[in-house]
Amino acid sequence: MENKIDVIEILKECDALLEGHFLLSSGKHSNRYVQCAKVLRFPDKAEKILSLVVEKIKDLDIDLVVGPAMGGVIVSYELGRQLGKETVFTERKNNIMELRRGFEVKPGARIIIAEDVVTTGKSTIETKKVLEGLGGNVIGVACIANRTKDDIGMPIYSAIDIDIQVYESDDCPLCNEGKIDLVKPGSREFKDNK
Template sequence: MDIENLLKKTKAILNGHFLLSSGLHSDTYIQCAQVLKYPKYAEILGNLLSEKFNEKPDYIVSPALGGLIIGYEVARAFNVPFLFTERNKEGKMELRRNFYIEENKKVIIIEDVITTGKSTLEVVESIKDFKPNILGFGCIVNRSKKEFLNEYPIKSLIEINAKTFTSNECPMCKNNIKLVKPGSRK
């Protein structure tokens, strides 16, 4: 399947001037909710992403909100439980709703898009007390330029190397192009 074409067809790839949840600016934004709103595509993408891993996990864990649909579909493909983390009142990611992970259970963390890995690493931090065996990270789109801490492999369906800028070096800011914050994290 041509993932990039599917993302373009469903208008999941946007062009403009965007503020990413990392604080960086970009001329490209990936809004996976646009492709995941179609159940048939969500199921296909979940199956394809599950096939990227050589080992079956005991759990799939995703951050709310972006990782919910794709995380659920990957869990369904593996036929394992799906858990998700949420931000508490202080903005810290945590496992809630009486979710728990038994010690040493295999976990894959699934996201829609990974750019800096901030949310993904917050999920790792939020579940570390359960002492999971993290097999790696999975995402539809990998915008990052590296493996995190050289410890967790990232499996993705597509890599998109969109440019990112700090606000001080952003050419779109210098040209007074309106900045848009389309993501779920405010």
């Protein structure tokens, strides 16, 4: 339990745990948002938080760590550094996740996907599909914060599980109050219905 308290304290210290009214990439709204880029700007803090994840995955016989761009790139690098494993990243081209830049996946390679935050699991699932299409064997996802309550089809190894209230855009109490402006903090492009 102490580890969870430490992670929350680090996130708050770095202004990475935001309070307000946020538009998520799913189109839903929330009252809190985890902006891991704010903690990842401090290598010592990233090392400390991700060492908790390394403890959970170090015995999984991992060949490759893959982080979806943007959020997973620094996380994959730090996990790979601590594990002594190769790291690469996937990225979107024309809104489709791909492995580019001459990166390769060896057939049968045991792969852990690295994310900053798992919310809906969309990027993770897209990345898994790409990697398995190249012959890789995805064994799970490692992340700083796990927000999902859904089964995304693979184990999630996180430094912390965070419960954040999420609302449908047409039934959001924050919109109904009208006191806090809606902010889109993430990097994924999409169209909001509201």
